[in-house]
Amino acid sequence: xxDGSGDVIEVAWHGRATLGEGPLWDDRTAVLYWVDIVAGMRxxxxxxxxxxxxxxxxxxxxxxxxxxxxxxxxxxxxGHFWTGSLEDRETExxxxxxxxxxxxxxxxxxxxxxCANGIDWSPDGRWMYFVDSRADVIYRYAFDVExxxxxxxxxxxxxxxxxxxxxxxxVDAAGDxxxxxxxxxxxxxxSPAGAVAEVVAVPAQRPxxxxxxxxxxxxxxxxxxSIGLTEPELARWPLSGSVLRRTAETPGRPSTPxxxxxxxxx
Numbered sequence: 001x002x003d004g005s006g007d008v009i010e011v012a013w014h015g016r017a018t019l020g021e022g023p024l025w026d027d028r029t030a031v032l033y034w035v036d037i038v039a040g041m042r043x044x045x046x047x048x049x050x051x052x053x054x055x056x057x058x059x060x061x062x063x064x065x066x067x068x069x070x071x072x073x074x075x076x077x078x079g080h081f082w083t084g085s086l087e088d089r090e091t092e093x094x095x096x097x098x099x100x101x102x103x104x105x106x107x108x109x110x111x112x113x114x115c116a117n118g119i120d121w122s123p124d125g126r127w128m129y130f131v132d133s134r135a136d137v138i139y140r141y142a143f144d145v146e147x148x149x150x151x152x153x154x155x156x157x158x159x160x161x162x163x164x165x166x167x168x169x170x171v172d173a174a175g176d177x178x179x180x181x182x183x184x185x186x187x188x189x190x191s192p193a194g195a196v197a198e199v200v201a202v203p204a205q206r207p208x209x210x211x212x213x214x215x216x217x218x219x220x221x222x223x224x225x226s227i228g229l230t231e232p233e234l235a236r237w238p239l240s241g242s243v244l245r246r247t248a249e250t251p252g253r254p255s256t257p258x259x260x261x262x263x264x265x266x
Contacts, residue, residue: 009202009246012221016241020223021168022072023243025213027254032213034223034243042069045083045100047260058104058260061096068094072168072209074119076128080148081258082109084116090134097130099148102261109150110141118169118179118209122192123253129156129177131169136160138169138179138190157194168209168223172250180207180222185237187222202244205229205237212252220248 012032023034033050044060062068062085073083080099087094095113100106114134121128125145131138140156143149156177159166164184171177176197177190185205189198204224213219226234226241234240 009200009222009244011239011242012245013243014239015243016226017224017243018227018241019208019225020241020243021208021225023168023209023211023213023221023223024255025211025217025221025252027213027217028257030215032211032221032243034221038227045070045081058100059106061098061106061108065094071095071115072117072119072131075256075258076121076143076148077125077145077256078148079256079258082119082128084113084119084130086113086115090115095132097150099150100258101148102259104260110153117167120169120171120177122171122175123173124175129169129171131166131179133165133167133182136166138166138177157190162188162196167207170210170212170252172212172248172252173217174250176250178210178220180209182206182208182225187220200246203237203239204242204244205233205240207244211255212248217251217253218248220246220252222246 017036018038021037045058047056067088068085070083070085075081080101083098085095093112093114095116096111097109099109113132117131117133119130128141128143128150136159138157139153141150142152164181167180167182169179175192187200191197206225208223210222222244
């Protein structure tokens with residue numbers, strides 16, 4: 001098992017995001033998108049025009065649950081958008097896992113989570129991985145690309161013995177699962193069998209998520225957070241809130257865009 005001590009971590013964006021999250025590489029435009037989710041919305045799904053800032057409402061499955069909100073999301077190989085939710089205090093297992101399709105119809109696929117987080121799929125589409133951060137677990141579902149069905153949830157990795165809290169994740173082209181560990185200052189790579197294969201130290205106490213980008217998808221971008229850190233901690237971790245990058249030996253996979261099949265009105 002490699003410990004990542006020889007990895008070169010560079011700064012892609014030097015700043016102090018409060019809660020940098022959701023990195024996405026758009027290979028159509030060669031642009032990296034990410035968000036500071038402190039500015040996030042609690043009013044459901046919206047389409048966002050990144051040039052004008054105009055939002056178009058789609059749906060709000062959490063409208064009757066004012067203490068709950070969405071967290072991380074991802075698009076499956078067939079173009080469905082998946083989002084998990086959580087209860088604000090993250091102490092009650094009220095989180096759900098939703099699937100939104102191109103017709104703007106949604107379904108609750110699973111529930112009972114403390115803090116729904118990173119979602120991604122194996123290269124062959126047979127498995128879907130999903131993090132419940134406060135349960136210290138990465139789950140795995142049997143997945144059917146055509147129907148979008150995720151079934152037979154099982155524990156892929158119990159991370160309770162690993163430093164930090166599992167957060168965002170991505171699966172590389174070899175099928176290995178990379179996960180950022182909040183308060184762990186590292187990324188950990190798991191084999192498809194769930195064994196720790198590599199640990200990469202990062203110069204931020206609270207890495208939140210990662211994505212593969214660049215022309216060959218070999219640049220790993222890592223978002224991070226500064227929220228809740230004390231002044232001594234910020235002095236020790238001055239890159240907290242920055243976006244970091246490193247060169248990956250194994251490339252990632254292109255993202256799948258989400259498209260609505262019809263117009264929606266807000």
